[in-house]
Amino acid sequence: EDQVTQSPEALRLQEGESSSLNCSYTVSGLRGLFWYRQDPGKGPEFLFTLYSAGEEKEKERLKATLTKKESFLHITAPKPEDSATYLCAVRATSGTYKYIFGTGTRLKVLA
Amino acid sequence: EAQVTQNPRYLITVTGKKLTVTCSQNMNHEYMSWYRQDPGLGLRQIYYSMNVEVTDKGDVPEGYKVSRKEKRNFPLILESPSPNQTSLYFCASSRRQGGNHEQFFGPGTRLTVL
Numbered sequence: 701e702d703q704v705t706q707s708p709e710a711l712r713l714q715e716g717e718s719s720s721l722n723c724s725y726t727v728s729g730l731r732g733l734f735w736y737r738q739d740p741g742k743g744p745e746f747l748f749t750l751y752s753a754g755e756e757k758e759k760e761r762l763k764a765t766l767t768k769k770e771s772f773l774h775i776t777a778p779k780p781e782d783s784a785t786y787l788c789a790v791r792a793t794s795g796t797y798k799y800i801f802g803t804g805t806r807l808k809v810l811a
Numbered sequence: 812e813a814q815v816t817q818n819p820r821y822l823i824t825v826t827g828k829k830l831t832v833t834c835s836q837n838m839n840h841e842y843m844s845w846y847r848q849d850p851g852l853g854l855r856q857i858y859y860s861m862n863v864e865v866t867d868k869g870d871v872p873e874g875y876k877v878s879r880k881e882k883r884n885f886p887l888i889l890e891s892p893s894p895n896q897t898s899l900y901f902c903a904s905s906r907r908q909g910g911n912h913e914q915f916f917g918p919g920t921r922l923t924v925l
Contacts, residue, residue, distance in 0.1 A: 732912055743815075743901050743916030744854070787854065791912070797842060797861055798869060799914075803853035 702727045702792045706802035713809050716777045721786055721805045724770040729793030733771050735764050736787040738804070744787055747773075778809045813838045815917035817902050823923045824892055832887045832920050834902030841907035843885040844869070844914070845877065847898040854901070860885055861907060892924045 707722045725733065732751055736744035748757040750766040757764045761782065763774040773786055789801040815836045824830055836843065844859035846869075856869030860879040874896055876888040885904075889896060899921050903914040 734913070741919075743903075743919055744914075745916070746911075746913035749911035749913060789854075796867070797844075797859055797907075798867075799844070799856055799859075800870070801846075801854035801856075803851065 702790070702800050704788055704790055704800050704802040706786075706788050706805050708805060709803070710806040711808070713775075713778055713807070715779055715809055715811050718774070718776045718778070720775070721773040721807070722770060723773070723788030723802055725788075725790050726769075727790050727792035727800070731791040731793050733766055734789040734791070734799075735771070735773055736789065738785045738787055747786075775807070778807075780809045780811050783807055783809045813915070815902055815904055815915050817900075817917040817920050819920060820918065821921050823925065825925050826893055827891050830889050830892060830922075832889075832900060832902075832922070834885045834887065834917060835883050836885075836902075836904040836915070837883065838904060838915065839882065840904035840915075841882070842914075843879065843902065843904045845875070845885070845887045846901045846903065847871065847896075848901060848919075849898050857887070857900075892922075894924050896922065897924045898922060 704725045735747040738744045748764040753768045755766050761776050765772050785804040785806045787804045818833045841862045845857040846854045848854050855871045858877040860866045902917040905914045
């Protein structure tokens, strides 16, 4: 069964304290791994797509990496405005255009 | 402005009273999808559509219906809502080919079934 697990569930960081969020997955054949950011009361907002092991993407203080079993979202020198829930999702070959989301990591960055 | 719109944004209804949540996108996207979001369970896909008149089940389709008669619209129908369908619902759309397959999400519809 295709599955996505995110850890930790929640993370509190001081402003400037770098850290990483984890997304481990088991799928029959990966057609893409996606990272989204969700602010309270809003719909998820796209961050990155990764397609193959070894691929990396960067955007401001965020960097996403991918291996055959997991993805990391690295946050460098975070700011309070980075506080949000970060969601990981996969699209598997077995499901054509089916997407499976993890339960997310709630990040709080303290000033 | 490129966007996905959902209506209504909030709805309180009673068990068994049929309802429809509308979703519309103005980006000419082929792919559209419905999700529900529940605490501790995350986002779960209900139905998706790869193009007009083409729909398929996600992970939690029971109790829901969809139709895709026009490219821009993808309504979600609850024929006989039950309390376990109380949830936050999101519609999303994306290009089917090319690009990075990013999904654009609507603002959400908070549904309460009494």
